[in-house]
């Protein structure tokens with residue numbers, strides 16, 4: 001059976017039509033629009049039209065004080081709010097030369113990894129919905145709610161946590177949170193097994209994912225696709241190891257990779273990442289040092305002039321913040337390099353010649369967060 | 376007791392219409408509740424006790440909505456399609472034997488008639504998709520046509536197997552031949568064909584595909600094609616498609632019960648009657664719902680592969696096997 | 707020749723496993739909250755919109771109208787006015803308006819306040835038919851109206 005149409009040498013003029021996917025289409029998970037040129041059900045060309053919810057976060061960063069940008073950081077990729085805040089606080093700490101207490105670093109890693117799990121769970125459920133299976137979403141949300149409840153009790157919010165501050169955290173972790181997290185880890189491992197039996201092993205899912213939606217490492221490099229995209233293409237690139245930050249060097253975890261580069265590879269990478277996150281969480285819980293959770297930070301921050309960059313591994317890939325300080329109360333420039341934008345740009349090339357349904361599976365496997373694309 | 380013919384006609388008409396209406400309405404409720412429980416939610420709870428009046432509220436809502444016929448559509452076909460899908464589904468019920476005595480119309484080619492009408496609904500779906508003048512609807516319609524054609528074949532091959540075993544086209548007689556304990560049911564009739572359970576599974580899968588149910592719901596495919604052929608339908612136009620879907624499921628499950636599960640016969644030989652028929656039928660319907668809320672949708676070509684590469688060879692094989700066995704051992 | 711058969715069989719088994727799992731879940735209790743009938747209590751640290759704290763002894767706010775929260779707020783949604791009443795050492799607040807439509811619930815104002823005069827509300831299911839109600843939330847008035855200490 002023909003799975004991919006060879007569009008390179010067509011004979012004569014083809015009868016094609018344009019299919020407007022979005023901005024309000026159930027598969028685009030938000031206001032993203034893709035103009036597809038279709039030959040029957042095969043896609044011959046795709047053109048991504050984004051910017052529907054562009055909010056100019058970067059400009060916002062440039063007209064407010066350093067700490068006033070903090071709430072924005074959890075609204076760019078609202079699913080990896082912790083990691084994004086981490087990148088921003090870390091770059092400002094780097095600029096201002098603030099030493100973060102170890103306890104705070106441990107808590108940051110702990111909460112970031114919990115955030116990664118919630119993000120992957122949401123992706124998992126939404127991806128299955130793209131494939132037409134509605135029930136796994138609810139199972140994923142069942143577990144996701146547990147993490148969110150823990151994080152809510154800790155930070156006061158369920159999505160836009162805004163928990164980190166320059167030099168530490170806004171409040172210390174509670175014992176309830178730590179025991180609750182331990183309980184969650186115990187609860188979640190068997191759940192992952194259920195997920196595997198319900199979905200990963202399922203023949204329909206395997207048929208829909210395996211050997212489809214190839215994004216080889218070469219293509220990832222070309223477009224700068226990172227995170228599970230490039231790890232699913234067999235490259236063990238993870239910012240947590242490539243440019244170690246925070247206390248990740250002290251923790252043991254593997255970088256899951258899959259060589260195939262297809263939808264299934266990205267799927268498996270994310271599923272394995274959840275297990276690795278559990279490992280990290282366990283280690284941070286065991287090693288959690290006592291001490292202050294906040295460093296001494298001047299009330300009014302004026303980082304010395306300079307150009308600073310800091311990258312973290314968000315749930316979707318490399319998120320990088322670059323700030324330029326001119327020694328004032330307000331940053332001169334804030335630049336955000338968001339993983340989704342680069343990951344999405346792969347789509348145009350990768351989906352060429354695919355069937356519509358498979359292309360939507362590919363889009364789901366990229367794990368898009370539209371506000372992160374548009375910033 | 377002899378009931379005068381016009382009266383009998385009227386009562387069976389009303390009874391069939393009522394049965395379809397009640398089933399379509401309450402299967403929506405059952406589906407929503409079951410889906411909720413599979414997903415550990417509560418489902419409809421607000422309208423009436425346990426949400427029991429929800430179908431009524433839905434019906435009122437759908438009926439009070441304006442029926443929008445988008446400009447540029449083929450108006451006649453667009454309005455005809457919902458009717459065309461409902462009628463054949465309802466026609467099937469005219470010959471279904473609910474129990475030995477409870478048959479609206481006992482004709483001797485009822486099997487043929489059910490499948491003849493059953494294969495009509497694809498035309499309605501195609502018309503709906505075509506006349507909507509919507510790209511998503513047309514893609515979906517094209518999918519549905521090739522899907523239904525592909526699944527008609529194994530389904531009929533399987534039915535022929537059953538036909539050879541029971542040697543009659545009369546549904547009442549087909550059931551009558553399966554009397555006495557579940558080991559006499561066609562599904563366990565291993566003497567006629569050791570692969571009978573497999574044929575039943577084939578029939579069930581084809582039935583899912585024919586009624587456009589998940590995991591073969593190419594007609595709707597809500598995450599790919601918005602709402603497939605139903606994209607442009609509003610109000611009761613959509614409502615009729617919705618009802619027809621459930622009517623088709625009921626008809627399909629009833630056929631599976633009649634052909635394979637011994638219709639109104641009791642599995643243990645006690646109290647045969649319409650309740651056994653309903654019990655088996657609703658169990659199958661529950662399974663249909665269960666399947667929908669467990670699996671993701673298949674790919675379009677995966678579905679054709681399944682039919683042409685697995686189901687058709689397999690059903691052909693069982694057909695040949697059955698005829699061979701019948702020839703050798705005779706009856 | 708054997709591989710396709712194995713695939714069909716293992717595939718079928720995987721489908722049955724999946725159905726087994728969902729059936730298992732069918733008999734387990736419901737996990738959702740039936741919202742209007744049941745509501746959740748928010749945790750202690752929940753960040754709702756801000757409120758002026760009530761000083762238990764005086765029943766008034768401790769806010770000294772220093773404007774620090776106004777300056778800290780990234781969304782520019784606080785308006786504070788105060789006056790020095792005769793016989794008092796510090797200013798006291800006369801007007802505290804929150805534009806909740808712009809508030810990003812970040813907590814900068816709460817953290818910056820030198821006299822700890824602000825707290826978060828635990829209300830999470832606010833609704834109104836008019837935007838005005840959230841455009842201008844008079845927190846001083848709310849404080850006076852509130853019964854509990």
Ligand code: SF4
Pocket residue numbers: 756778779780781782783784804808809810811812813814815816
């Ligand atoms: S919570 Fe943040 S946005 Fe809201 S009023 Fe306070 S400082 Fe302003």
Ligand code: SF4
Pocket residue numbers: 768769770771772773774775776786799818819820821822823824
């Ligand atoms: S609430 Fe606190 S920060 Fe704001 S004006 Fe009053 S005293 Fe100053």
